[in-house]
Amino acid sequence: MIETLDIAFERAGHSRITEFDENNIQFGKVYSDHMFMAHFKKGYWKDMVIKPFGNLSISPANTTLHYGQSVFEGLKANRAKNGDILVFRPEANARRMIKSAERMCIPPVSEEMFMATMTELLRIDRDWVPSKPGTSLYIRPVCFGMDPYIGIRPSEEYAFMIFTSPVGAYYTEPVTVKIETHFTRAAAGGVGAAKTAGNYAAALYPATLAQKEGYNQLIWTDGVHHEYIEESGTMNVAFLIDGTLITAPTGDTILNGITRDSILTLAREWGIEVEERKLSIKDLMIAINSGNLNEAFGIGTAATIAPIKSIGYEGADYNLPSVDSWELAPKLLKTLDDIKTGKVEDVHGWVYRI
Ligand SMILES: *Cc1c(COP(=O)(O)O)cnc(C)c1O
Numbered sequence: 001m002i003e004t005l006d007i008a009f010e011r012a013g014h015s016r017i018t019e020f021d022e023n024n025i026q027f028g029k030v031y032s033d034h035m036f037m038a039h040f041k042k043g044y045w046k047d048m049v050i051k052p053f054g055n056l057s058i059s060p061a062n063t064t065l066h067y068g069q070s071v072f073e074g075l076k077a078n079r080a081k082n083g084d085i086l087v088f089r090p091e092a093n094a095r096r097m098i099k100s101a102e103r104m105c106i107p108p109v110s111e112e113m114f115m116a117t118m119t120e121l122l123r124i125d126r127d128w129v130p131s132k133p134g135t136s137l138y139i140r141p142v143c144f145g146m147d148p149y150i151g152i153r154p155s156e157e158y159a160f161m162i163f164t165s166p167v168g169a170y171y172t173e174p175v176t177v178k179i180e181t182h183f184t185r186a187a188a189g190g191v192g193a194a195k196t197a198g199n200y201a202a203a204l205y206p207a208t209l210a211q212k213e214g215y216n217q218l219i220w221t222d223g224v225h226h227e228y229i230e231e232s233g234t235m236n237v238a239f240l241i242d243g244t245l246i247t248a249p250t251g252d253t254i255l256n257g258i259t260r261d262s263i264l265t266l267a268r269e270w271g272i273e274v275e276e277r278k279l280s281i282k283d284l285m286i287a288i289n290s291g292n293l294n295e296a297f298g299i300g301t302a303a304t305i306a307p308i309k310s311i312g313y314e315g316a317d318y319n320l321p322s323v324d325s326w327e328l329a330p331k332l333l334k335t336l337d338d339i340k341t342g343k344v345e346d347v348h349g350w351v352y353r354i
Contacts, residue, residue, distance in 0.1 A: 005116050005120075007049065007117065008049040009051075010051040011052075012052040012053075013052070017033065020166060022132050023132065025135060025168035026168075027168065028165055031163055032137070032164045032165065032166070033052065033053060033125055034053060034125050035050070035163035036048070037050075037160070038117070038160045039158070039159055039160075040158035041157050043107075045160065050124055056159075062145075063148075063150070064155075067145075068197045070106075071104055071195055071196050073094075073096065074138065074139070074302065075087065075093045075139045076088055076137065076301055077122060078136045078340045078341045080353075081342065082342075085354040086342050087122070087139070088339075088350060089262070089352075090139075094109075096258070097109065097114065099193075100193075100196055105154035106143055114141065118141070121162055122139075132168075135166065136340075137164050137165070137166050140164065140165065142162075144159060145157070146158055169303075174323045175216040175306050176216050176310045176312065177217045177308050177312065178210045178311075178312040178313075179221060179281060179311060180221060181314070183205070185220040185230065186199065186230070186253035186254070187223040187253065188252050189252060192253040193250070193252055193256065203233070217232055228281070229278075229284060232306075235302070236259070236300060237298050237308075238263065238299055239284065239295070244274070245264070246275045247264070247276055247279075250276075257300055258301065259301055259304060260300075267328070288311070294326070295328055295329050296308040296320055297329045305332055305336075307326065309323060
């Protein structure tokens with residue numbers, strides 16, 4: 001399955017691993033010793049190298065800086081008890097990155113190249129995969145235009161990089177969210193389904209306003225009438241209403257989360273009623289007011305499951321039943337953790353072992 005690629009290797013003169021404390025990891029602050037890098041020139045990916053993590057040199061006219069022709073991915077590796085490195089569903093990330101790239105006119109990195117280069121990087125920096133419960137190695141592939149050209153057209157040259165960062169638990173506490181009914185994350189025909197740079201820049205301002213009001217995260221609603229729930233911050237979102245697990249269908253405006261797919265798969269196997277359908281704010285409010293909203297949680301690689309303890313809507317806050325009383329979200333979290341760390345049999349073929 002894996003292409004043999006010609007990857008040059010420049011070893012870091014000095015490993016920084018002793019500078020990092022597995023018991024006290026700050027998200028996204030420490031990077032492993034090496035990074036993978038390739039360049040797309042004249043129709044091919046070439047100059048593949050694994051080298052010390054370090055700064056890039058780019059033109060001030062770099063097209064990505066100005067116009068955001070950039071896509072990325074996020075996935076995690078865990079350490080199994082026997083020391084093996086287990087990566088969760090990397091092929092799905094590779095395929096999603098191809099889709100994001102196509103939407104942004106970026107020449108896609110093939111699934112084979114993604115897998116082979118990620119594997120090689122993880123082999124070299126395998127000591128950076130932490131083993132403490134709740135910790136993992138976050139893997140960040142990113143691909144962007146490199147032309148030193150300020151005209152607007154697809155870049156001719158691109159860079160593809162993978163670097164990694166040891167991480168602890170993302171959210172430790174249940175979160176408060178605000179239903180956003182003014183700003184829009186994504187519109188039909190837009191780029192909401194692509195993991196592309198600009199989506200996240202555009203979300204910063206509304207998210208900052210919500211944070212000033214005391215919320216941790218936003219719940220985005222549709223860009224037409226702000227009537228239907230879409231996703232939460234950088235996560236998909238699901239609601240357990242009267243025993244039925246409801247989440248918005250993915251499409252143009254909702255990112256096709258791999259955690260989302262994993263959770264829906266598990267819930268269906270457990271005999272839970274699952275509905276992928278539009279959920280209106282109105283129906284959510286009815287469920288809250290009648291006591292039928294059992295659980296609500298964000299779903300994504302960073303947090304896996306982020307339980308929601310209260311929902312703000314039009315200035316009022318609605319509390320959910322105490323997270324201690326929930327059954328589904330904790331069971332989903334534990335099952336996924338056990339699969340990711342190799343504690344239970346991987347019946348779905350989700351785990352890629354290095
Ligand atoms: C990455 C991301 C998700 C979650 O996807 P996972 O594959 O589960 O990590 C959800 N929404 C947005 C907007 C994202 O960028």
